[in-house]
Amino acid sequence: KQEVTQIPAALSVPEGENLVLNCSFTDSAIYNLQWFRQDPGKGLTSLLLIQSSQREQTSGRLNASLDKSSGRSTLYIAASQPGDSATYLCAVKSSNDYKLSFGAGTTVTVRA
Amino acid sequence: EAGVVQSPRYKIIEKKQPVAFWCNPISGHNTLYWYLQNLGQGPELLIRYENEEAVDDSQLPKDRFSAERLKGVDSTLKIQPAELGDSAVYLCASSPGLLAGETYEQYFGPGTRLTVT
Numbered sequence: 001k002q003e004v005t006q007i008p009a010a011l012s013v014p015e016g017e018n019l020v021l022n023c024s025f026t027d028s029a030i031y032n033l034q035w036f037r038q039d040p041g042k043g044l045t046s047l048l049l050i051q052s053s054q055r056e057q058t059s060g061r062l063n064a065s066l067d068k069s070s071g072r073s074t075l076y077i078a079a080s081q082p083g084d085s086a087t088y089l090c091a092v093k094s095s096n097d098y099k100l101s102f103g104a105g106t107t108v109t110v111r112a
Numbered sequence: 113e114a115g116v117v118q119s120p121r122y123k124i125i126e127k128k129q130p131v132a133f134w135c136n137p138i139s140g141h142n143t144l145y146w147y148l149q150n151l152g153q154g155p156e157l158l159i160r161y162e163n164e165e166a167v168d169d170s171q172l173p174k175d176r177f178s179a180e181r182l183k184g185v186d187s188t189l190k191i192q193p194a195e196l197g198d199s200a201v202y203l204c205a206s207s208p209g210l211l212a213g214e215t216y217e218q219y220f221g222p223g224t225r226l227t228v229t
Binding site for chain 2: 004031032034036041042043044045046049089091093097098099100101102103104105
């Protein structure tokens with residue numbers, strides 16, 4: 001069974017600082033990896049999707065890397081803003097059964 | 113383009129009562145998912161549909177949970193009877209389907225927050 005771990009569970013930084021969120025997974029047989037953002041009381045918004053053959057994806061201030069062999073992905077958010085405060089979830093799609101396995105998330109607070 | 117629609121957004125019921133959640137996926141999306149999310153945790157899959165067929169319901173507690181997706185479009189998830197431990201957020205998601213070359217990216221609705229008292 002795929003196990004997805006996100007460290008740290010919570011993070012508080014001053015505005016302008018770069019954010020580094022970590023995700024690790026136990027089974028490297030993945031189809032893709034997706035990073036989501038979840039605001040309190042809301043659903044999940046997809047931020048970036050990395051196919052298993054890719055090493056990274058970028059969108060604006062967001063950059064996600066994938067090292068499938070070591071079972072790791074990192075989400076970088078440059079020049080953080082208070083509006084970036086949310087919970088960030090990592091999800092891995094298995095290449096065996098296409099199930100999406102989620103981490104518990106990292107809750108980010110950006111202080112103005 | 114409209115996203116995944118869920119209703120109701122919030123529901124409070126007493127234990128042992130029935131409850132139903134409704135989901136309308138993005139138009140043209142053949143695959144529909146129901147997830148359960150407990151506080152402080154990531155979502156966990158309950159059931160996955162390909163069109164009207166439930167292809168993965170291994171995590172659905174079938175003694176009290178049921179789901180249907182008539183006509184392969186919108187879907188209903190039901191709990192009867194509800195227990196205190198069912199208090200959680202129920203998320204619906206959809207994706208274009210098992211077509212060669214597609215990314216299987218899932219799009220989520222806002223969820224239904226259920227409180228069982």
